[in-house]
Amino acid sequence: MARTVKAIQIEQHGGPEVLKLVDVELAPPAPDEVTVRQHAVGLNFIDIYYRTGLYPHPLPHGLGNEGAGVVQAVGSAVRHLKVGDRVAYAQSPLGAYAEARNVPASVLVKLPKGIGFDDAAAMMLKGLTVQYLFRQTYRLQGGETILFHAAAGGVGLIACQWAKALGVKLIGTVSSPEKAELAMKNGAWKTIDYSRENIVERVMELTKGKKVPVVYDGVGKDTWESSLDCIEPRGLMVSFGNASGPVTGVNVGILSQKGSLYLTRPTLGTHVNTPEKLKSASDELFDLVLKKKIKIAISQRYPLAQAGQAQAELAARKTTGATVLTLD
Structure with missing residues (x-):
């Protein structure tokens, strides 16, 4: 009834x-x-x-x-x-x-x-997002240095902790000293305060000019250009959100100019699209939470x-x- x-x-x-x-x-x-x-x-x-x-x-x-x-x-x-x-x-x-x-x-x-x-x-949404980003879209092995935008947000804080658990050096962008401190407390290796610092210059400094193999960008329009400039040749741009507005009007030729880059616009739904995949991804997330590696x-x-x-x-x-x- x-x-x-x-x-x-x-x-x-x-x-x-x-x-x-x-x-x-x-x-x-x-x-x-x-x-x-x-x-x-x-x-x-x-x-x-x-x-x-x-x-x-x-x-x-x-x-x-x-x-x-x-x-x-x-x-x-x-x-x-x-x-x-x-x-x-x-x-x-x-x-x-x-x-x-x-x-x-x-x-x-x-x-x-x-x-x-x-x-x-x-x-669930934020944790499974990090699971598919880190374990499926670009499968982190440990030892990599990566760039993750909005590191003090809901997804970002889980990403900081998950990266640390994997032995990955996460450089996180933030908008204030308070958010930088929060990201660091959650496992970020370094932070970049984009209200005061140039993202690309700092990434070049932190990686000794090498740049990063992958950028995870959930911000969208505001960070698109700087994200591409942080990626090493043949690296991957993972654009997974539009917090500042969608990325539009892109000339795909820019990917060749920036170093034969790869670009993906993934979603959770296509990575976790069966009950079996959902259970597997959730189990990995729950395990890290129960072990207190992710809070x-x-x-x-x-x-x-x-x-x-x-x-x-x-x-x-x-x-x-x-x-x-x-x-x-």
């Missing part, structure tokens, strides 16, 4: 003010779904892209792809989950900003003991009703680490 739950929805694109807390009808789960009573929801830049219309989706719609909670009902075709299981997900259809929702069973993983709902909601830094918590404020502060770069919306 259907029931009513609270959820955030938007009816038009725009600023944080378009987010509305409304009552929505929650139907029983379809055969391949489970109903999850959510305890925490992850906040990510992609949520803002959907709110503004940068990533188009038919209106009206919910927001959010990441959350954690407890299974309340199980569809008839689902075999690997049962009522009462603690679960988390990072790649659901839109609609995570809700008290409860139906989620495809194929995107859910069971949470091990020792990992709480807040940490799970904060780590999830949740610096901001907001109730669901304040999702608009949470997004505004994320967009204004007033946040560090991860932000979660809480439903307890």
Whole structure:
């Protein structure tokens, strides 16, 4: 039988003010779904892209792809989950900003003991992003020196820790001395404060002119040129986000001019596109968290009703680490 739950929805694109807390009808789960009573929801830049219309989706719609909670009902075709299981997900259809929702069973993983709902909601998308970047897109072996933009952000702080665990020297870009200190505390080898320092010059200094084999760039438009100038010949530019706006109007000839560079624009969905791959990537992430090699830094918590404020502060770069919306 259907029931009513609270959820955030938007009816038009725009600023944080378009987010509305409304009552929505929650139907029983379809055969391949489970109903999850959510305890925490992850906040990510992609949520803002959907709110503004940068990533188009038919209106009206919910927001959010990441959350954690407890299974309340199980569809008839689902075999690997049962009522009462603690679960988390990072790649659901839109609609995570809700008290409860139906989620495809194929995107859910069971949470091990020792990992709480807040940490799970904060780590799934960001942690799995670092997993595919470091272990699949360009498989780090240990010993490399790499450049990672926005090292004090939610993805960045996990990247700093994961790089250290792998024996990789991560140079992280940051926008303030406070963020530089935070990145260093989380395992960055060196930081570059781009508000005061020239990124390319510092990378040349730190690598003794060699540059780096790979740059991981989730910032986009503002860092595109400098990223290319930091990569050694035949190195890889990994453009995985658009925090400053999308990279557009690129002449691919620039890749030859900068040293026969490779360029990829990867997404989590194509790297972790089966339940088996999802479990494997999640297991690697959970293992590092349980071994305390990665600690999830949740610096901001907001109730669901304040999702608009949470997004505004994320967009204004007033946040560090991860932000979660809480439903307890």
